[in-house]
Amino acid sequence: MTIEPRDPLDPDALRARLGELARQHGITGAAIAIAAGDETAEAATGLLNTRTGRPATTDSLFQIGSIAKAWTATLILQLVGEGRLDLDQTAQSVLPELGLPEPVTIRQLLAHTGGFEGDVFVDTGRGDDAIEKLVALLKDVPRLSPPGAVWSYNNAGYVVLGRIVEVLRGVPYNTALRTHLIAPLGLTHAATCADEAILHDTAVGHADGEPVPVWSLMRSNDPAGASLAMRAGDLLAFARAHMRGDPALLPVSSARLMREPQVALPDLGRPGHWGLGWELPRWTGGTVAGHDGSTPGQAATLRLVPDAGVAVALLTNGGDPDPLRAGLVDPILRRLAGVVPPEPPSPPAPPLPIDVPRYAGRYVSDVMAWEVAGDEAGRLWVTVTPLGVMAEHGGPRRFELARLRGDTFVFAEARGGVHPAVAFVGDGDGDRPRFLHTGRLNVRT
Structure with missing residues (x-):
């Protein structure tokens, strides 16, 4: 608008x-x-x-x-x-x-x-x-x-x-x-x-x-x-x-x-x-x-x-x-x-393929946990759980992730008219990403 x-x-x-x-x-x-x-x-x-x-x-x-x-x-x-x-x-x-x-x-x-x-x-x-x-x-x-x-x-x-x-x-x-x-x-x-x-x-x-x-x-x-x-x-x-x-x-x-x-x-x-x-x-x-x-x-x-x-x-x-x-x-x-x-980014059509095992895992910071998992259809989902002082502001929420390009994903459903983006980031020591980057580095545990 x-x-x-x-x-x-x-x-x-x-x-x-x-x-x-x-x-x-x-x-x-x-x-x-x-x-x-x-x-x-x-x-x-x-x-x-x-x-x-x-x-x-x-x-x-x-x-x-x-x-x-x-x-x-x-x-x-x-x-x-x-x-x-x-x-x-x-x-x-x-x-x-x-x-x-x-x-x-x-x-x-x-x-x-x-x-x-x-x-x-x-x-x-x-x-x-x-x-x-x-x-x-x-x-x-x-x-x-x-x-x-x-x-x-x-x-x-x-x-x-x-x-x-x-x-x-x-x-x-x-x-x-x-x-x-x-x-x-x-x-x-x-x-x-x-x-x-x-x-x-x-x-x-x-x-x-x-x-x-x-x-x-x-x-x-x-x-x-x-x-x-x-x-x-x-x-x-x-x-x-x-x-x-x-x-x-x-x-x-x-x-x-x-x-x-x-x-x-x-x-x-x-x-x-x-x-x-x-x-x-x-x-x-x-x-x-x-x-x-x-x-x-x-x-x-x-x-x-x-x-x-x-x-x-x-x-x-x-x-x-x-x-x-x-x-x-x-x-x-x-x-x-x-x-x-x-x-602003939005999910591509048709959807890009996702290597689910590459990304699935638990990523944690002091205030947030991100559980990333796939489903039978090969889609990727994340469950976001506030931790510590942030826990008082709400409970777990589940979102589908759509691959935007490379190791960058967006939320499949818009929030407030935008599709927030996250990126899986490595450290050069292995093929699987070590972090889920949401603006902050969340470490894969």
């Missing part, structure tokens, strides 16, 4: 389109902000909380989830610019107590190539030592691959980066965030925790139309995106500073460095690279940078087209954000910046 052929910077047209798509896709509340050069357009729709009936406005705060990783990366690049940190020095040189399986560099942590298990969601309390306590637990994380070898999304790596910020700045992470990013950007509505968020009109996450029982994830994961909340327009201010350069935030050279490709993404149906804090998807017509984020019942999207001076921030608090993003954000970027995303 594409945006109506009206000016996307017209606030009335933008509000109408946002409301139409939000209702169509069961979105509880949403806010969007668009930058095109010096022009800005903002709109909001729906509710912040179905229990209170409070409407969402352009002054409402939503959580930005993992987009906060780009903020953590910016704090790190500030330290690099000050000469206090080098991208290719090891994290252990700053944190000698860090007990990761192998030495890992700052660059590798920023690019998600640290090579260790990255979903370490442990509540270590609400004190200023929450991040330090979580970093101390990383001595027990499994090694997945040699550092720098394979991209695997890593929340814990950004917790380590947040701890490095704390040590070099001599203050808690959220204080550094406020002092070195929020204040220089002039943001008056950003909140780094629930205690601050309650002072504003703030969205509550929703699932199945009802508020979720918690507002944010644990403080120990703040550098990875546990609780940072703001207006869509505030996220746009951050994007503009990255596109234009801002002496109070980050020079142009450092901002460009963050957008330089560091590692190619595996074939997960979305070709591209990862930079230093940014995803760099391969779109037609120009260079795009961005990040997505999710917290309980909330989702966020940020896309930048620096050469065109265009950025879009979309924040939601319930429902399926994927078709809303595809139906609104992508067409806006096409209209204003001339960039076009690749067609």
Whole structure:
């Protein structure tokens, strides 16, 4: 679905389109902000909380989830610019107590190539030592691959980066965030925790139309995106500073460095690279940078087209954000910046043959188990079971996998209008894949 052929910077047209798509896709509340050069357009729709009936406005705060990783990366690049940190020095040189399986560099942590298990969601309390306590637990994380070898999304790596910020700045992470990013950007509505968020009109996450029982994830994961909340327009201010350069935030050279490709993404149906804090998807017509984020019942999207001076921030608090993003954000970027995303993958017709024994097995991470098995007809099925802290968010689910190409598969049935992709990845030591790559490396057991 594409945006109506009206000016996307017209606030009335933008509000109408946002409301139409939000209702169509069961979105509880949403806010969007668009930058095109010096022009800005903002709109909001729906509710912040179905229990209170409070409407969402352009002054409402939503959580930005993992987009906060780009903020953590910016704090790190500030330290690099000050000469206090080098991208290719090891994290252990700053944190000698860090007990990761192998030495890992700052660059590798920023690019998600640290090579260790990255979903370490442990509540270590609400004190200023929450991040330090979580970093101390990383001595027990499994090694997945040699550092720098394979991209695997890593929340814990950004917790380590947040701890490095704390040590070099001599203050808690959220204080550094406020002092070195929020204040220089002039943001008056950003909140780094629930205690601050309650002072504003703030969205509550929703699932199945009802508020979720918690507002944010644990403080120990703040550098990875546990609780940072703001207006869509505030996220746009951050994007503009990255596109234009801002002496109070980050020079142009450092901002460009963050957008330089560091590692190619595996074939997960979305070709591209990862930079230093940014995803760099391969779109037609120009260079795009961005990040997505999710917290309980909330989702966020940020896309930048620096050469065109265009950025879009979309924040939601319930429902399926994927078709809303595809139906609104992508067409806006096409209209204003001339960039076009690749067609999303879908199962080929006729179906490609599958070597079932090659893929069948159990693949596990700390938070998810994937049981892959064939049936009598030669089809491939996966049963996904949340583990650990994720188990409270639902039970096992079963999906058919259709082979897309090579060792890449997509879900045969669309979810939210898209067919998620997974890839079976080897390590060069055998014919059978060692990992199921779902954005994270899940080890074959």
